[in-house]
Amino acid sequence: MKKRAKQFFDIRFALSSGFVLGLVMIGLIWAGLSFHLSEARDHALKGAEQNLSNLARTFEEHTVRSIQEVDKTLLLLRTAYELDPDGFDLGSFTSNPYFLDNLTLQVAMIGPDGMMLATNLGKTATPVDLRDREHFRVHQQRIEDELFISKPVLGRASGKWSVQLTRRLSGPGGEFAGVLVASLDPRHFSRFYEAIDLGPGGGITLVGTDGVVRALGGDIGEPVGRSVLAGPLFAALAKAGNGGYQAEGPADGAARLTAYRTVRGYPLAVAVSMAARRVFAQPDHDRARYTAIAALMTMFVLAGMLLGVRHHRRLAGSQAARQESEALAIRKSRELEATLEHMSQGIMMIDAGREVAVLNRKAVDLLGLPEDLALGRPRFDDILRWQEAAGEFNSDPEVRDFVANGGIGEVGRFYQRTRPNGTVLEVRSVALADGGVVRTYTDVSARARAEAELAAALDRAEAASRARGMFLAMMSHEMRTPLNGVIGMASLLGGTRLDAEQRRYAATLRESAEHLLQIINDVLDLSKLEADRLELRNERFDLRKLADGVLEILAPAANEKGLRLETDLDAAAPRWVEGDPSVLRQILLNLAGNAVKFTDKGSVTIRIAPDSAMDDDAPVEGDAERPVRLSFAVEDTGIGIAEENLPLLFREFSQVDEGTSRRFGGTGLGLAICRKLVARMGGWIDVQSRPGAGSRFHFTARFGAAEQNMGAPDAPEDDGRFGELEAEPAGPPLRILLAEDNRTNRLVIGTLLEKLGHHVHAVEDGALAVEAVQTAPYDLVLMDVMMPEMDGLEATRAIRALSSPCATVPIVGLTANALPENAAAGRAAGMNAFATKPITGRRLGELIREVGGAHGKPAVSAAPAVHKGAILDRGTLDRFIADIGAATADDIVRVFLRDTQERIAAMPAQVADRGPLVRDAHSIKSAAATLGLTAMCDVAARLEAQASSMSPDALACSIDDLGRAFVDARRALPETLKAD
Structure with missing residues (x-):
């Protein structure tokens, strides 16, 4: 009886245990399936969101660059117009075949009455009235200098849909003078967008903050010009400027994932959408397959449970239970193998003996292994040898060395390698307790392509920066060359016998040319500062002498107003320091020049003192080389500045009000440049001012310590009188060789030098200059840099390669290109000094004194300005x-x-x-x-x-x-x- 009871109990226990185990297995199967499918869906969602976000960022950058390119062109055209409204010719600017290539449909100018004045499409058959256009009215009704971006409109001149980018034109007095219009082609963006395959239901939309679609690409369903203000995009934009969301499309009701970004600096946003069915296509496909497998496994488990019950009932013994358990283990192993075979990652498990215990199908496909090598339990070393023979590691020396050392290395690490077919694999290794390793392989080719595209975008940005530098060099040469002629001829005219009225006219001519030159210098300085291309010199100089020299330059203007100019050097401040005197002079001259300009009576004072406030500052890079910290102040008793206008002072192209601009002129660049220069010198700048009580501009700077030499005699100063040339040089006359390819310019420069008392021999190119220095001794060579046959740099190098004394003759390079690399190239070639045109008589005299030993004041040569008119003026x-x-x-x-x-x-x-x-x-x-x-x-x-x-x-x-x-x-x- 007891034996039967025990058998009955054993059977019931076995049945209960088998039933519970079966339920647990079914629960694990479905829980594991649910977890895997959820993970796969989340992974697909995150990948799509990241991809869409990256695309949105790319399209944002493309939009910003396109609009900035058009805006820069509008600003350039406006500057040309405002400099010479009567002589402005829109066609001459737009006739270049590369002018805004593929960006715009037309560029036009609208007069203040709303009528189109000019367009690059040529003359229209009938007058075009644009007074009703929003892009005209918005500038007519307000004076703010802002770029306006319109809704899509049908052009009356071009006959095409376009987005208008406009800038206000102002007259000499600031009055409304019309509008410059660039008609941006929406297809420019559409072509770029359509190059990206987002699949059915996906697309890209460029929309304004007013809700109107500007451009689109793909299968998005929203036409250009339609308002989407009530759609989900603007609901998301109201919460955050950048982000993403999921919503149903208004046209087809299909669910979409969307990433959006607000275009920085402009009232635009870009949205990139992809159909949800495409994002989840693979997870949904896997769901059906894995569900079928799970159902089959569940049926197996249920069948096993049923068989177990029958088996226990039939045999009523432990042997049957053990056999059923072994069969169940085999099925579980197969199920595990099936799961491994269908994973999205490749898996390889290597045991301690370097045999491959597990190798799933994905790993075989990703590695490109032959089927016979993947059968059974291959040796890991056999796989490595096959990969080496197939050239898998030839392109990556680091991976090749890694394989040579065993191919496993440190566990817990990962690396990437590129297969010969272009697939990029991410390989991770995890150690097992028995000494083996589990390695996973993931295809990251898409991510690698995105990184490569980003690197290419950076390369394009660098290329744009280089193009900008070339443009600045060209503009420097083309603008400085005629200015050099104007200033030089005005100087020569002032040195002739003139009556008072003629002398005043000549002085006004030179002052106007020098003012224009200062504007050009300001723009170029600002560009160099923004590109971080301005290099500071380090030389010893006298602070008091520099400050006095600044006030001496301003003395004529101050004397006309009866102003008192003073320099106050604190007794505790060093007189001699090391730094860049030209930069400090530029800052002081700008601040003191403004003070003289805006002061009608009283005084202007430059104060220099040690800066105790900088002692508490956090140390910055370069403090050890620049231990001297000084405070500078420029004080005046002028008109002062209202407190609300102080924040505008140091902004680029900004002045406190239109009345100031009309009365005193200026570009609004000077103080912005001062702020950047002061920052380069390790300091800061601020201002205190009240209307009617004057202003105090204060800045700090760091300098190197210098040996004090208070008793050293000052070098003789040029008296600065306009247009005068000394009858004889202060020193002995020099033998000067002039190398200049233009015969007319050679004779003009030679005449000027001969008036200074020097002996001049002129040649027409660099090769003749090299021959000349070998046939006669010269005290100085003036070398034009741009010459045919052999340019000035090549000629200088050839002269320096000669035997002494020919190789040691001083050489001064002359050019109209203002970028610092031009001077660096001249010095690298062996030039003793380098001067940028237009060059003043004082500057040329300084160069001759510096390198040739003379003390005269040579004049300036320049290419004269080009005029339009009759055959002969x-x-x-x-x-x-x-x-x-x-x-x-x-x-x-x-x-x-x-x-x-x-x-x-x-x-x-x-x-x-x-x-x-x-x-x-x-x-x-x-x-x-x-x-x-x-x-x-x-x-x-x-x-x-x-x-x-x-x-x-x-x-x-x-x-x-x-x-x-x-x-x-x-x-x-x-x-x-x-x-x-």
Whole structure:
């Protein structure tokens, strides 16, 4: 009885245990399936969100760069218009085939009455009235200088849909003068968007903060111009400027994932959407498959449970229970294998003996292993040898070394490698307790491509920065060269016998040119500071002498107002320091110049003292090299500034009010540049001011310690008198070699130097300069940098390679390019000094004293400005003859006629290699402008600007035009100047 009871109890216990175990297994199967499917869905969602966010950021950057490119062009056009409204020609700016290529449909200018004045599409058949356009009315009704971005409109001139980007035009008095319009082509964005495959139901939308769609791409269903203000995008934007959301599309009701970003700096937002069915396509596909597997496994478990019950009932013994348990274990192993085979990651388990115990199908596919090698339990070393033979590790030396050392290395680490087929694998290794390793392989090719695209975007940004630097160099040369001529000729004119009224006119001419030069310098300085390309020098200088020199420059303007100028150097402040005197002089000259400008009576004072407030500052980089900390203040008794306007002072292109701009002029760049320069010198700048009570501009700076030499005599100063040349140099006359490719400029510069008492020998290129220094001794060489055949840099290097004493002759380089790398290139070539045009008489005199030992004040040579008008401007020619004398003018004209005839005759043979032709056109333009041959100057200028892009036939016609202009010019010149 007891035995039967025990057997009955054992059977019931076995049945209960088997039933519970079966339920637990079923629960684990479905719980594991649910967890895996949830993880797969979350992984797909996160991956899609990250991908959409990255795309949104990319499209935001593309939008910002496109709008900034158009806005910069509008600002450039506006600056050109406001400098010369009467001479402004929109067509000349937009005729370049690369002008806003593929960005805009048209660029137009609207007058203050709302009528279109000009467009790059050419003249319209009928007048175009744009008074009703929003982009006109918004600028007409307000004076703020802001870029306006319109809704999509149908252009009345272009006949195409476009988004208008506009800037206000202001007259000389700040009045409304019209609008500059760039019609941005929405297809520019659409083409870029449509290059991205987001699948059915996906797309990209560019929308304004007003809710109106500007551009789109893909299968999004929202047309351009439609308002989506009531949609889910703006509900999300109201919560956060950047983010994402899920919502149903209003058109098709399909669920979509969307990432959006507010376009920085503009009233726009970009949204990238992808259909949810595409995001979850793979997880949904896996759900059906895994559910079927789980159901099958559940059926197996239930079947096992049923079989177990029957087995226990039939056999009623422990042997049957053990057999059923073993069968169940086998099934579980198979189920595990099935799970491994369908995982999204490749798995390889290597035991302590370096045998591969587990290798799933995904790992075989990702590694590209042959089927026979993946069978059974292959050796890990056999797999490595096959991969090496297949060239899997050839492209990555680090991975090749890793494999050579066993291919496992440190566990708990991961690395990436790229297969020969381009697949990028992320490999992770985890140690097992028995000494084995589990390794996973994940395909991260998509992520690697995204990283590569980001790197390419950075490269493009760097290329844009380099292009900007090249543009600045070109603009520096093209703008400084004519200014050099204006300032130089004004100086020569001031040195002639003039009455008081003529002298006042000449002085006004030079002051205006120097003011324009200062504006150019401000813009270039600001660009160099923003690009972090301004390098500070480190030299010993006298603080008091520098401050006194600043006030001496301002003395004429101060004397006219009866102002008192003072320098207050605190007794505790060192007189001699080490730093960049030119930067400090620029800051003080700007601040003190403003003080004189805005002060009608009283005084302007520069105060210098030790800066005790900087003792408590946190140490910054460079403190050890710059231990001297000084405080500077520029105080005046002028008009003062209202407190609400103080924050505007140090902003770029900003002034306190329009009345100040109209009364005193200026670009609003000076104080912004001062702020950046002070920051480069390790300090800060601020201002205290009240209306009617004057202003106090205060800044701090760090300097290096210098040996104090209070008793050292001051160097003689130039008296700064306008237009005067000393009859004789203070030192002995020098033998000067002048290398300049333009014959007219050679004669002009030579004449100026001879008036200073020097002996001048001129050559036309660098090769002749190298020969000249070997045939005669020279005290100084003035070397133009840009010359044909052999340029100034190459000639300097050749001279330095000669034997002494030829190799040691001082060389001064002259150029109109203002970027610092040009000076660095000159010094690297062996030049003793380097001067940027326009160069003043004082600066050239300093250079000659520095490198040649003379104390005279040489004049300046420059390419004259190009004028438009009749064949001959007799006034210009008469002034030229009066400046240099009739005899010298005769020589110059004869040389000009011979040289120009030879250059024009040689041009047809230069059609293939157009570099010499462009240089010859530039030289002819410069010389013709000097002699007042305005028509010929215009033709040469056009040839210089367009020769590189002309067809051979068009170029031949332009050369013929220049020849005819030369014939007309020869006839127009007085006979007395043409006689040999």
